[in-house]
Amino acid sequence: MASLNSRRTVLSIVALVLVALVWKVIYLKTAESTYNTEELPLAPITLVAGSDVLTDIAATRLYGTSAITSAASFELFGFTPLGVKFPNIVFFLTTIILLCLLCKRLLSEDNRYLWMMPGVLLVVGPPVIQIWGMKNRGGFIEGIFALVLCLWLCSRTPEGRPLSDLHKLIIALVIGVATWSQPLSLVWGIVLVGYILWQDAAYSIRNVPKSSVIVLMGLLIGAMPLVYLNFIFGFNTFQVLSHGEVPGGVDLGKAGRLREILVGGVPRLLGLKRQWQDDWVLSPPVAWCLYFIFVFPAIRAAVRAVINFLTNRRVGLDLALVGVALAVVAANVISTWGNFQEEPRRLLLLYVPLVVLTMQGLRGSRIFLPVYLLIWVAFNLFSNYTYIRDHANGFSSGLYRPLDGLAEKLADNGITGVYADVWVGPRLTFASKGTIPWYRSQYVPTAYGYVGDQILTANEAMLFNMQSKAELDARSKFFADAASLGANCAEIVFDNFSIVHHCDAEIDLGVAFAGFDGQPTSSYATIGKLSTAVDGEGTRYLGKGWSKPEQWGVWLDGGSGVLTFGGLESQGDPAAYVMRLVGRVYTSPKHPTQRIQVFVAGELVTEVTTRYPETNSVISFPVKSEWVSKGGFKLVLVTPDAISPKNLGYSLDSRELSFGLEYIELDILDLESRE
Numbered sequence: 057m058a059s060l061n062s063r064r065t066v067l068s069i070v071a072l073v074l075v076a077l078v079w080k081v082i083y084l085k086t087a088e089s090t091y092n093t094e095e096l097p098l099a100p101i102t103l104v105a106g107s108d109v110l111t112d113i114a115a116t117r118l119y120g121t122s123a124i125t126s127a128a129s130f131e132l133f134g135f136t137p138l139g140v141k142f143p144n145i146v147f148f149l150t151t152i153i154l155l156c157l158l159c160k161r162l163l164s165e166d167n168r169y170l171w172m173m174p175g176v177l178l179v180v181g182p183p184v185i186q187i188w189g190m191k192n193r194g195g196f197i198e199g200i201f202a203l204v205l206c207l208w209l210c211s212r213t214p215e216g217r218p219l220s221d222l223h224k225l226i227i228a229l230v231i232g233v234a235t236w237s238q239p240l241s242l243v244w245g246i247v248l249v250g251y252i253l254w255q256d257a258a259y260s261i262r263n264v265p266k267s268s269v270i271v272l273m274g275l276l277i278g279a280m281p282l283v284y285l286n287f288i289f290g291f292n293t294f295q296v297l298s299h300g301e302v303p304g305g306v307d308l309g310k311a312g313r314l315r316e317i318l319v320g321g322v323p324r325l326l327g328l329k330r331q332w333q334d335d336w337v338l339s340p341p342v343a344w345c346l347y348f349i350f351v352f353p354a355i356r357a358a359v360r361a362v363i364n365f366l367t368n369r370r371v372g373l374d375l376a377l378v379g380v381a382l383a384v385v386a387a388n389v390i391s392t393w394g395n396f397q398e399e400p401r402r403l404l405l406l407y408v409p410l411v412v413l414t415m416q417g418l419r420g421s422r423i424f425l426p427v428y429l430l431i432w433v434a435f436n437l438f439s440n441y442t443y444i445r446d447h448a449n450g451f452s453s454g455l456y457r458p459l460d461g462l463a464e465k466l467a468d469n470g471i472t473g474v475y476a477d478v479w480v481g482p483r484l485t486f487a488s489k490g491t492i493p494w495y496r497s498q499y500v501p502t503a504y505g506y507v508g509d510q511i512l513t514a515n516e517a518m519l520f521n522m523q524s525k526a527e528l529d530a531r532s533k534f535f536a537d538a539a540s541l542g543a544n545c546a547e548i549v550f551d552n553f554s555i556v557h558h559c560d561a562e563i564d565l566g567v568a569f570a571g572f573d574g575q576p577t578s579s580y581a582t583i584g585k586l587s588t589a590v591d592g593e594g595t596r597y598l599g600k601g602w603s604k605p606e607q608w609g610v611w612l613d614g615g616s617g618v619l620t621f622g623g624l625e626s627q628g629d630p631a632a633y634v635m636r637l638v639g640r641v642y643t644s645p646k647h648p649t650q651r652i653q654v655f656v657a658g659e660l661v662t663e664v665t666t667r668y669p670e671t672n673s674v675i676s677f678p679v680k681s682e683w684v685s686k687g688g689f690k691l692v693l694v695t696p697d698a699i700s701p702k703n704l705g706y707s708l709d710s711r712e713l714s715f716g717l718e719y720i721e722l723d724i725l726d727l728e729s730r731e
Contacts, residue, residue, distance in 0.1 A: 068156075068172055069175075073152060083444070084141065086449070087447040089137060089449065093483060098493075101135075103127045104490065117292060118292045121237040122193075122195060134489075147201040148189035151200055154205055155175050156174075157208055158204060159415055170415060170418075170425075173415045183439055184324055185407060195234075195237035202234035206245075207408070210223075210248070210373060216255075219255060224252055227248065230278065231274070239293065243384055243405075246383065251379075252271065312707040317385060322347075326347065329343075354409070358378045361375040459487055462484060471515060471516065472491070473495065473515070474516065476500065480494075484519075493508075495508030511562055512565055518555075545558065545560075585719055586722075589609050590605045594717075600618045612714050612715045615694065618692055619690065621689055633723065634677070636721040637720060638718050638720075640715075641671055642698075642714055643668035644704065647668075654692070655692040655693075662677045698713060699713065700713065
């Protein structure tokens, strides 16, 4: 076997990295020439801009090391697309290098250039790995890098011998940090910990207790920032994971998730399906044939590893890779948080076992190996070409419309903060180099973003996208609400954006949105936040029309549902209470709109329209004193756009879904603070 430091090895790896770099430059000039909302964490923007108003870490998921790497990149390259994507490009290129070194060690003979094959499969890989190899989002490429790094460290110890204590500690530290970067990394981390302990036990069972302590210590130290942040910020990470994140807001069920992985997720990883649509790149018969060709060598190697274990009790890295693949799939099947979405990001870890096991499955094949490589390269040149052709100027979507000159326009008018939607706000803050923070409000509700103080001051603005009917309606409501509070605001229309600014009085947006007719106040006293999840206190208010409560909340099943309330005491004020119904909305690409109407005693109280890709809603309205004086009242929610996942082809769920209620919040105005 040639030396790892041989000139041929080094030159081969350098050549492969250069090809990968060329691919990244092409994507940076075309399909990834823009950045989207999810790639712009506000914490590093705050740090680099020297601002103290942007970061609201308690509102985030807490996990992710990208804030650190992004801040360093912004310092180097400024607030540019390259600054956003540079850290992940580095992670991807380093992964290619480590993958080559790993496979060089796995092969017992030189096999000329076979050890380069996994790197080639990723470098000339489908659009999904090209995009996620530079996308600054979620810690997914960092997870792939960490997995390959740990596998390479494991490979440095001859098979059948235990790893050194130093290697065990380093691997455990990497797993801990990777879990902080992306919690899904814990899945493959558990598999590798099992591999380490098995090697110890096979050599001498007395090594296991000591190794367990070393590994546990490394894991805790590596994940310590994540653990600490969760202790001081209400365990936000665990709430996010248990909350679920599902396509169209619907839980597919375990069988549905597995089916979606096999017919949706893996084909997208292989480039056989388009990332953003459900259609095949080629005709279905040809695509299914390519599917079989691409995965067969890996399956062959996996079966061989399992048979070797059953007959010889041998646990090598090939079997560990099989375990990683099965663990990733199992995590996506068991947990609603791991549900497959249009972007197969939580399946990206499958690339590592796929390419390495494919190499193992093709060893010794003089005919199928070149044929496989030829088909893979030819097809992926085609799939990348078509993706770049369709997204030549960056990701093509109305959500990512250009913001050319908007930040400058706001700055010219002395505006130092905006209330906007999630698709515009982060990009605007980034374009302003952190000088104009954005906040969310009930006028343009979203699950993401920063709450702020909800007081619209003279030098802050409301920003509405005039190409969106929902935001046009929100703009009209805002002007009416402001007028009812005696406030007048100026408006500038710039590139189909309505900039409402320099109001002559401060406006409490929460009060204004709820429709109070008195003086504005920011003083609320929350007297109830009731969960409608299983065993939640809010379930007692559920009347007809609701499905069975789940771990996150409860779906409205059908076109209407009833909530029954009683026991409120009149506060002697026409609008002393404000009620909020917080939940998820069943919208999807196939069914993009849901209307939710709220009635009391036949009177329409409020109506909310939610449009995809938004899948969250807050329905807020004042509770009238006459409702309370009667000892209680019934809310009737009417949802004319309810539809079943079965009718849309998502799953066998026949429930007609529209609005999923997560919790009921009731606030009471602090009457003593009102003027």
